[in-house]
Amino acid sequence: MTLLHGPGLADAFDRSAPAYDLLVAANPGYHAQLRLAARRLALPGGGAGQHLLDLGCGTGASTAALLRAAPRARITAVDASAGMLARARAKRWPPGVDFVHGAAESLAGAGVTGPFDAVLAAYLVRNTAGPDAVLAAVRGLLRPGGRLAVHDYTLTGAPVHRAVWSAVCWGVVIPLGAVGPGGPGLYRHLWRSVLEFDTAPAFRDRLRRAGFADVRVSPVGGWQRGITHTFTARRPAADR
Template sequence: MTLLRGDALSAAFDRGSAAYDRLVAASPGYHAHLRRSARRLGLAEGGRGLRVLDLGCGTGASTAALLAAAPHARITGVDASAGMLDRAVAKSELAGVAFVHTPVEELADRLRPGSFDAVFAGYLFRNLADPDRTLELVRGLLLPDGRLAVHEYTLGPSPVHRAVWNAVCSVIIQPAGRLAGDADLYRHLRHSVARFDTAPAFAQRLRRAGFAGVRVLPLPGWQTGITHTFVGRAAAEAGRRS
């Protein structure tokens, strides 16, 4: 299968936006895991005085998780899908968030270097044509020593993890997507995970991009070995070189 990229993927998310919240809510632990990953940013004092970027915010599930972890932070949500972003903007609980409609590849044209103390990215990097370039952009948007947390489907090294993912997709995720009229989007979900980095490989990608103190943290439930939180900091030396 050819994965959806760029405008084609944004259009698929536009079409799937109406059913998206309902489908993810049916996934055990989905929202709790996002909240756990957001807490792993370790923002002190509820994020008071901090600027936080929610990269690939979608319908705002990750934004809500950030608000729970850092209610006093100034949060900016960015997404390439107008349909998904419209759903986020319409949620009253996210009224204090600034939302920006732009592909991540164009962030450098919309946001100043060193604009953020922390960046959160949920379910984003496996959807990108060039994740290394995006990591470089993210590092530039962070202040030196700024924090990054990535919440992503990244399979563990055991063949069992891949087998569980494929079984869950075959029996639950893809049938639900077909019923919602979003077969292409959820077929993309399955194969984008299967073709993306394993958890150790993505950790190495972060280190190569100039992030220090990278840790890979597991999540519980059926997602064990399938979904991970990656945390790190923009290395001050790398930030000065850029």
């Protein structure tokens, strides 16, 4: 199958948006893992005085996780899918949380210019046509010393983890997605995109090549151990 990118992927998310929250809620640990990824940014003082970017916010689950980790921060949440953003905006948010419609590949065109003290990108980089360009743009949006957390399905490369991922997708995720308004296309893309994207060690190296420092890889627990990881890094403080 051909992977979805750009407008085609945004359209698939638009069609699936009405049932998306129900589907991810059926994933044990999904929201807890997002909260863990946000905590791994280690933001001081509840984010007081900081401006944070939630890149690829979807229906707002990652925004809620970031807000819980940094309740005193100002948050700009961005997504390329108008349908997903409509779901996010319909929820209740405190002042200081703003949603912007824009693609990760063209943030400046959407008016997202920073600088930001930290960026959370959950389930995003794998879905972009140019991961290196997106990471370079994110680095440019961060203040020197600013923090990045990328949370995504990134397999270890071990055959057992590839097998578990495929079994879960074809046994649970794709059949459930097929009964939703968007059909199975988005979830078939999810299955294939994870198999074809970087392994966890390869993505760690990609972050280093992009100029990030202090790159660390942290696993999650449960059935997703070896399948889902959080990558934390910093824009070097001397990077001016």
